[in-house]
Amino acid sequence: xxxxxxxxxxxxxxxxxxxxxxxxxxxxxxxxxxxxxxxxxxxxxxxxxxxxxxxxxxxxxxxxxxxxxxxxxxxxxxxxxxxxxxxxxxxxxxxxxxxxxxxxxxxxxxxxxxxxxxxxxxxxxxxxxxxxxxxxxxxxxxxxxxxxxxxxxxxxxxxxxxxxxxxxxxxxxxxxxxxxxxxxxxxxxxxxxxxxxxxxxxxxxxxxxxxxxxxxxxxxxxxxxxxxxxxxxxxxxxxxxxxxxxxxxxxxxxxxxxxxxxxxxxxxxxxxxxxxxxxxxxxxxxxxxxxxxxxxxxxxxxxxxxxxxxxxxxxxxxxxxxxxxxxxxxxxxx
Numbered sequence: 001x002x003x004x005x006x007x008x009x010x011x012x013x014x015x016x017x018x019x020x021x022x023x024x025x026x027x028x029x030x031x032x033x034x035x036x037x038x039x040x041x042x043x044x045x046x047x048x049x050x051x052x053x054x055x056x057x058x059x060x061x062x063x064x065x066x067x068x069x070x071x072x073x074x075x076x077x078x079x080x081x082x083x084x085x086x087x088x089x090x091x092x093x094x095x096x097x098x099x100x101x102x103x104x105x106x107x108x109x110x111x112x113x114x115x116x117x118x119x120x121x122x123x124x125x126x127x128x129x130x131x132x133x134x135x136x137x138x139x140x141x142x143x144x145x146x147x148x149x150x151x152x153x154x155x156x157x158x159x160x161x162x163x164x165x166x167x168x169x170x171x172x173x174x175x176x177x178x179x180x181x182x183x184x185x186x187x188x189x190x191x192x193x194x195x196x197x198x199x200x201x202x203x204x205x206x207x208x209x210x211x212x213x214x215x216x217x218x219x220x221x222x223x224x225x226x227x228x229x230x231x232x233x234x235x236x237x238x239x240x241x242x243x244x245x246x247x248x249x250x251x252x253x254x255x256x257x258x259x260x261x262x263x264x265x266x267x268x269x270x271x272x273x274x275x276x277x278x279x280x281x282x283x284x285x286x287x288x289x290x291x292x293x294x295x296x297x298x299x300x301x302x303x304x305x306x307x308x309x310x311x312x313x314x315x316x317x318x319x320x321x322x323x324x325x326x327x328x329x330x331x332x333x334x
Contacts, residue, residue: 026203033058033192034066034168043180043188044203050183057175064089065164065171074162082155093164093171093279094149100283101144103299108287109258111142113161116256135261142258169193170236170282177278197234197278207231215239215269215311216319225311225319226333234278238285239270255289266292267312269319273300274307274327284308293322300324 026044029051033039041054064073064087073090077083085091100108115138147156156162164171169192176190177197187200189208198208207229214225228235238255255264271288275281284306288296293310300306307327314320323331 029054031055033172034062035068037169037193039172039176039190039192041176041180041188041190042202043185045187046183046185048183050179053179054176057179058172060087061089061168061172061175063087065093065168067163067165074164077154077156078161081158081160082153084153089171089175090154091149091151093167094147094154096167096171096279096283097144097164098147100280100287103303104284104287104291106144106258107290108166108283109142109144110162110164110166111144111147111156111160112256112258113163114138114141114159115258115261139258139261166286167279167282169195170234170278170280173197173234173278195234195236195278195282196230198230199232201231210235212237212272212309212311213270214319216313224334226309226321226331228272228309228327228332229330230274233274233276234281235272235274236278236281236285237270237272238289255286257290264290264292267314268292268310269313270311271296272309275305280305297322297324 025047026042027046027049029041029049031039031051031054033055039054039058041050043050062072063069066072067074067078069075073083073086083090097108097110115135118134118138141157141159141161146160147154147162149155172192173190173195174197176192177188177199180188180190181199185199187202189196189198189202196210202208208231209227209229211224212226212228214223217223256262257264268289271285273281273285273288275284284296284299288299288308288310291299293312296308296310300308301324307324309324309327309331310322312320312322321333
């Protein structure tokens with residue numbers, strides 16, 4: 001479920017800390033979260049440095065959802081199969097996960113970890129020799145419909161393992177946005193590992209402009225495919241071209257279809273999803289990489305809050321895109 005974020009942000013600077021531009025009264029805060037993921041926050045119109053506050057929120061979120069922290073809430077759940085919530089962070093991510101799981105016919109599923117691990121996309125990165133019997137066995141240990149929760153606790157069957165890595169960055173963006181808005185900040189852009197949320201305008205009074213990456217470049221390259229103007233919305237991008245391996249002449253991408261147990265195979269290279277909150281955009285972006293263009297487009301068209309840009313290769317191998325009607329006026333393809 002984890003995904004690369006093919007998003008280039010023109011405002012990102014290569015430093016960590018805080019910078020303030022006197023001419024525009026604008027703060028630029030940056031740092032690391034979730035281990036090695038860089039965050040960047042720009043805002044103006046407030047005489048306050050919120051870096052310490054932002055770092056604290058991200059630390060608390062990590063303590064709740066990081067599978068790399070042995071005593072985090074999610075680690076406790078994965079060990080014991082049940083959890084009484086210790087923080088305010090766990091329930092919302094369960095609620096969004098269930099909503100998108102149901103809306104996308106199970107293609108967004110935070111319990112897919114055992115399958116991803118078996119296919120060689122876990123911590124040990126082993127290239128597997130997968131057989132149908134093994135896949136069938138692993139599928140018995142996944143299925144978010146078996147995860148039960150209420151306002152106070154969550155439980156799941158034995159051998160289940162949850163991992164919210166596919167939406168943790170989007171969720172973190174929303175939490176930082178909530179912090180800024182509580183402080184009365186109405187003009188900001190927040191980026192965490194390629195997931196973005198914007199409000200208002202930049203310091204020059206113009207709409208925030210982001211670049212979407214060309215998904216056909218090599219792993220160590222970057223090239224802008226198009227620009228998008230974003231105001232009062234969130235954006236998350238998912239793609240399968242930076243996290244894959246090749247074996248016996250076949251490409252194995254990290255996007256796994258929970259319904260079949262196999263890697264999703266279609267011409268879709270990346271999808272950028274727009275929504276009011278970033279966690280929702282993040283979840284749908286992951287699911288759409290499994291569903292493909294036609295089924296994903298149908299979902300977007302039926303949801304008033306969603307828009308999307310799908311980038312794929314046509315029959316001639318040319319890079320083309322499809323954008324939903326709500327985002328078309330704000331997109332410029334280079």
